[in-house]
Amino acid sequence: xxxxxxxxxxxxxxxxxxxxxxxxxxxxxxxxxxxxxxxxxxxxxxxxxxxxxxxxxxxxxxxxxxxxxxxxxxxxxxxxxxxxxxxxxxxxxxxxxxxxxxxxxxxxxxxxxxxxxxxxxxxxxxxxxxxxxxxxxxxxxxxxxxxxxxxxxxxxxxxxxxxxxxxxxxxxxxxxxxxxxxxxxxxxxxxxxxxxxxxxxxxxxxxxxxxxxxxxxxxxxxxxxxxxxxxxxxxxxxxxxxxxxxxxxxxxxxxxxxxxxxxxxxxxxxxxxxxxxxxxxxxxxxxxxxxxxxxxxxxxxxxxxxxxxxxxxxxxxxxxxxxxxxxxxxxx
Numbered sequence: 453x454x455x456x457x458x459x460x461x462x463x464x465x466x467x468x469x470x471x472x473x474x475x476x477x478x479x480x481x482x483x484x485x486x487x488x489x490x491x492x493x494x495x496x497x498x499x500x501x502x503x504x505x506x507x508x509x510x511x512x513x514x515x516x517x518x519x520x521x522x523x524x525x526x527x528x529x530x531x532x533x534x535x536x537x538x539x540x541x542x543x544x545x546x547x548x549x550x551x552x553x554x555x556x557x558x559x560x561x562x563x564x565x566x567x568x569x570x571x572x573x574x575x576x577x578x579x580x581x582x583x584x585x586x587x588x589x590x591x592x593x594x595x596x597x598x599x600x601x602x603x604x605x606x607x608x609x610x611x612x613x614x615x616x617x618x619x620x621x622x623x624x625x626x627x628x629x630x631x632x633x634x635x636x637x638x639x640x641x642x643x644x645x646x647x648x649x650x651x652x653x654x655x656x657x658x659x660x661x662x663x664x665x666x667x668x669x670x671x672x673x674x675x676x677x678x679x680x681x682x683x684x685x686x687x688x689x690x691x692x693x694x695x696x697x698x699x700x701x702x703x704x705x706x707x708x709x710x711x712x713x714x715x716x717x718x719x720x721x722x723x724x725x726x727x728x729x730x731x732x733x734x735x736x737x738x739x740x741x742x743x744x745x746x747x748x749x750x751x752x753x754x755x756x757x758x759x760x761x762x763x764x765x766x767x768x769x770x771x772x773x774x775x776x777x778x779x780x781x782x783x784x
Contacts (some may be wrong), residue, residue: 497569568589592620611643615647634658691712733763
């Protein structure tokens with residue numbers, strides 16, 4: 453097996469987040485799924501955008517956010533995702549490359565499905581309600597995969613959100629085959645309980661077949677995936693089937709199990725939760741930054757907790773400080 457060129461290669465939605473503060477009443481007025489993520493069509497996206505207050509646009513997408521944090525923490529990263537040759541596509545491409553991430557998936561021609569966007573309403577308690585129009589991201593074809601690129605990454609990181617549309621799902625299935633043939637690890641984030649509701653049979657089959665090496669879930673996704681409402685029972689249902697299992701519990705911290713070893717950390721304290729957008733994504737970034745370097749399980753979790761705490765202390769899904777320096781300050 454040749455030495456990997458990249459620490460992490462991710463396949464995910466290429467999305468630009470449009471974030472605005474709002475009062476709780478607006479969530480009810482618009483009939484939104486408070487605290488969750490809902491897919492909307494182009495007309496729905498236009499309607500919600502019109503209802504938003506003053507907003508800011510930042511590149512997002514779950515796996516892309518994770519790579520942004522991982523790159524800031526010193527990992528060599530590359531991203532595979534579909535944008536259109538339009539204004540938001542240019543914004544997304546610039547932001548990825550400016551963060552040090554290689555991103556060379558050819559854009560769709562202008563006039564095709566537009567670049568995806570996620571309209572995020574943030575209530576005073578910091579909770580985010582996301583409404584996503586995937587746009588061009590749903591069109592990522594298997595042919596867009598550079599198989600040499602996929603084989604050159606130590607860890608292939610896949611986003612559950614992108615499992616929904618057929619074309620990207622085919623691309624990710626092929627990427628898993630390529631990565632495993634090259635002797636690489638496959639990491640998977642379940643993304644959201646509604647994704648598991650639709651594709652849980654696929655995910656459970658992959659777990660049973662042993663093709664997932666690192667699985668990221670939150671406690672709600674764990675319950676949906678296993679059918680176990682009790683957190684520890686859910687962990688027990690997956691223990692041994694996934695080499696590394698990572699489960700986050702928001703303010704209650706996180707747990708990881710690997711090779712029969714269990715580690716647990718508390719959530720990192722912060723003064724105020726401003727916006728929980730990207731918390732799970734940055735937790736994964738922090739964890740992977742330690743795992744890629746062979747650090748102990750507890751330290752990997754601690755890295756995840758520090759990264760997640762940083763991102764929920766401000767608006768937007770990506771770190772706004774020197775994350776590597778912050779890790780040094782917190783972890784020594």
